[in-house]
Amino acid sequence: MxxxxxxxxxxxxxxxxxxxxxxxxxxxxxxxxxxxxxxxxxxxxxxxxxxxxxxxxxxxxxxxxxxxxxxxxxxxxxxxxxxxxxxxxxxxxxxxxxxxxxxxxxxxxxxxxxxxxxxxxxxxxxxxxxxxxxxxxxxxxxxxxxxxxxxxxxxxxxxxxxxxxxxxxxxxxxxxxxxxDYLGALLVAGGVSALLIWVSLGGKNFAWVSLASLAWLAAGVVALGLAVLVESRAKxxxxxxxxxxxxxxxxxxxxxxxxxxxxxxxxxxxxxxxxxxxxxxxxxxxxxxxxxxxxxxxxxxxxxxxxxxxxxxxxxxxxxxxxxxxxxxxxxxxxxxxxxxxxxxxxxxxxxxxxxxxxxxxxxxxxxxxxxxxxxxxxxxxxxxxxxxxxxxxxxxxxxxxxxxxxxxxxxxxxxxxxxxxxxxxxxxxxxxxxxxxxxxxxxxxxxxxxxxxxxxxxxxxxxxxxxxxxFLREVPLRDTIDIEETAPVPDDAPVAVVEGTVRDDDRPAAGAVLTLIDRSGRQLASGTADDDGRYRLPVTGDPVPYLLVAQWRGSPHVELLGGGTGVQRRDVRITQGAPTGRHALDAATDVLPAVAR
Structure with missing residues (x-):
């Protein structure tokens, strides 16, 4: 209202x-x-x-x-x-x-x-x-x-x-x-106002090429320039x-x-x-x-x-x-x-x-x-x-x-x-x-x-x-939490990766889904289950190689390919009808791993 x-x-x-x-x-x-x-x-x-x-x-x-x-x-x-x-x-x-x-x-x-x-x-x-x-x-x-x-x-x-x-x-x-930041607020408001007044009155109340026009333009540009300086230092x-x-x-x-x-x-x-x-x-x-x-x-x-x-x-x-x-x-x-x-x-x-x-x-x-x-x-x-x-x-x-x-x-x-x-x-x-x-x-x-x-x-x-x-916008999956979750720092002494995200069955959290990370040879690197909200977190220790993330939910596995790397990787999984599942999906994903590794 x-x-x-x-x-x-x-x-x-x-x-x-x-x-x-x-x-x-x-x-x-x-x-x-x-x-x-x-x-x-x-x-x-x-x-x-x-x-x-x-x-x-x-x-x-x-x-x-x-x-x-x-x-x-x-x-x-x-x-x-x-x-x-x-x-x-x-x-x-x-x-x-x-x-x-x-x-x-x-x-x-x-x-x-x-x-x-x-x-x-x-x-x-x-x-x-x-x-x-x-x-x-x-x-x-x-x-x-x-x-x-x-x-x-x-x-x-x-x-x-x-x-x-x-x-x-x-x-x-x-x-x-x-x-x-009172000074920053004043400079932002003043700079924007001066430029809008310049655009509105130019050509009518004063010529575009005139002292008055230059004064309004300069006032707006200087105020906004100072605003950037103040904002960069304000607490x-x-x-x-x-x-x-x-x-x-x-x-x-x-x-x-x-x-x-x-x-x-x-x-x-x-x-x-x-x-x-x-x-x-x-x-x-x-x-x-x-x-x-x-x-x-x-x-x-x-x-x-x-x-x-x-x-x-x-x-x-x-x-x-x-x-x-x-x-x-x-x-x-x-x-x-x-x-x-x-x-x-x-x-x-x-x-x-x-x-x-x-x-x-x-x-x-x-x-x-x-x-x-x-x-x-x-x-x-x-x-x-x-x-x-x-x-x-x-x-x-x-x-x-x-x-x-x-x-x-x-x-x-x-x-x-x-x-x-x-x-x-x-x-x-x-x-x-x-x-x-x-x-x-x-x-x-x-x-x-x-x-x-x-x-x-x-x-x-x-x-x-x-x-x-x-x-040019890069689409990032919409998160399911009010705030950005803080992640644990990665130790400096080992290349540790963390794969985390949510698993959803269409619009519902896939609570209890089993998630497994395997490498290109099929070796299991980590596994875990999704909580009641569909959230999961899999810590991995090892070389930064490409991974396969397998989400097992109600009998059919859903497979996703992840790039290698250290630090936190977020991957939200949505299990939809008609997507490749089971052994065929696993075979298809495994076939591309060598190319990805190269």
Whole structure:
């Protein structure tokens, strides 16, 4: 419930923005900032909330985040000017940052990775409905009871969430000495904010090549450079740099960054496309985005279930990345004021499936490889880069849209012999199509249709970068424990190997399974049985040669080939129907041992 209202609040205003900005006298640039302000605050605060979760009570932090969110939301609904609204959206964003980061941290603290895919699917489905369902809900509200209720409507749900969490949530809190890196947090937030302001205002409030532009850029780069220096020396860094030494964490954060662009950019600017390029009402614009909602919801739920069932996550991430790239390319290629709706629906569904299959499972892949003590920082780091991508994407794409729309309308009106002053859009104002004469309205619709299409074409190569990062991820089997188990040190005086892992019969632990390690000559090196949870541990003393691991379960042996080496080797065994078993499997595996040894 808490995550739902946090994500919903970032998108529910998207369909209402044309009406809100019209009532408050806002410009296209302010249109972008109403969205960017909350995303910016959410982005900058996410790693701070995550680090606090490693140090303090996760339950208390969730409750504080809800309270901050409720205050910001109520104030936003009372706004009387666009600058006021932008300021209150910042407060709202601080609470949103806590809720989006802490929801996944809480799940990670009580659910092992092997089962977490299912819960990530639930969170993904909630985020899917809130991300793209927000515009639909907002459209209905703005067409019936007024845009201010786009803010008020989330408050009762947030308050109910606060009460329910107080009564039901129990999360373990590890008591330890607390060291908060205030300087690092300030530098991270300041550096990110400066760069996003530079991207948002460049080309409008100041020229790209100007002293003001250089100042914002330099401030952001210097602040982030100092943040890296401070974080490398801090006792409890906000973003532990050691996490990026892990290949999965590094690649997942890159992918999350560019998935965020598609996730937020699509929902924010699609509603503007349907209202200003195709003349739809706010409610109709929400209904027209249903294919994306369906894609997000189905992909998040189904993929989460499949990951928990089969223990594999990379194929779904790759498939989601491909779907996202194709969807954005199709949208950018076909989108216009008169494109048949079914073509738009297919492209929206592809984007929805892509985001749904990737956004939560990138976090899952990271959580599977970090210890519980770093879970908050690791989870929030991925969420941070996803939000950063969203904020930067909305800011940059919004700046592109504003510039493109203004020039397209001016040139379009000039081409038909109408002065540019015939519509306020030439000055940056959001037009009201109902008040425009037909020739001017046609020019405005075509300008918005072509400009939004260009935005999606720009977003497609960014999604391709996310796909490339996903392709280089190395799939590690999902563990069955909450925390990474500490392993006994290997003695220095002998080449000792330890083979450990779990044995499962489909989704059930194969308790009592007999496991045997043999070498290429058939000599037994170690044996043991799996415990009630299917866990086993086989210590081996001897030369580091290839091994055969034989798991005997209910009469049929399952054989796996392992490479040689010292230290700990982890191998999770899944006994499935139809796999080679018995003597044939043993013979086949033994035949390849000499080649492996060579």
């Amino acid at each position: 808490a995550l739902f209202v946090a994500i919903l609040s970032s998108t529910i205003v998207s369909n209402a923005l044309p009406r809100i900005l019209s009532d408050l006298g806002g410009t296209q640039a302010e249109y972008t900032w109403v969205v960017t302000a909350s995303l910016l605050a959410m982005t900058a605060s996410t790693p701070i909330w995550g680090k606090l979760a490693d140090l303090f009570s996760k339950k208390l932090l969730v409750q504080i985040a809800i309270a901050v969110f409720v205050v910001g939301t109520m104030l936003a609904g009372l706004s009387t000017s666009t600058p006021e609204l932008i300021g209150f959206r910042v407060i709202q964003g601080l609470g949103m940052g806590g809720l989006t980061a802490l929801a996944q941290v809480v799940i990670a603290a009580i659910i092992p990775p092997r089962e977490r895919g299912r819960y990530s699917g639930y969170l993904g489905a909630i985020m899917a409905v809130a991300t793209v369902g927000g515009p639909l809900i907002g459209g209905v509200i703005v067409d019936t009871i007024g845009w201010r209720w786009c803010f008020y409507v989330t408050v009762p749900v947030a308050v109910i969430a606060l009460v329910v969490l107080q009564r039901t949530l129990t999360v373990p809190t590890v008591k330890r000495e607390v060291h908060i 409890e860094p906000v973003i532990p740099l050691k996490l990026f030494g892990n290949r999965t964490v590094a690649l997942a954060t890159v992918a999350a960054l560019f998935v965020g662009v598609a996730m937020f950019g699509s929902s924010v600017f699609l509603s503007q496309f349907f209202q200003l390029a195709r003349g739809a009402s706010a409610t109709e614009a929400g209904l027209l985005t249903l294919p994306m909602i369906a894609g997000l919801f189905i992909a998040s739920t189904v993929v989460g279930q499949l990951i928990s069932r089969y223990g594999r996550w990379k194929p779904y991430l790759v498939g989601g990345g491909i779907s996202l790239v194709l969807g954005l390319l199709i949208q950018g290629s076909i989108m216009s004021a008169d494109t048949p709706y079914w073509e738009l629906a297919v492209s929206m569904a592809l984007v929805g499936i892509g985001v749904g299959a990737t956004q939560q499972n990138l976090v899952l892949a990271v959580q599977n490889q970090v210890a519980l003590r770093d879970m908050g920082a690791a989870s929030s780091t991925v969420a941070f880069f996803r939000s950063l991508g969203g904020a930067a994407g909305v800011a940059a794409l919004g700046a592109l849209l504003s510039s493109q729309v203004s020039s397209s309308i001016t040139s379009g009106l000039t081409a038909v012999g109408i002065p540019a002053s015939a519509t306020s859009s030439s000055g940056g104002q959001i037009p009201n199509l109902a008040t425009l004469p037909e020739p001017v309205r046609a020019v405005v619709e075509n300008a918005y249709g072509d400009s939004v299409a260009l935005m999606f074409l720009v977003a497609a190569p960014l999604a391709l970068i996310a796909l490339i990062a996903i392709l």
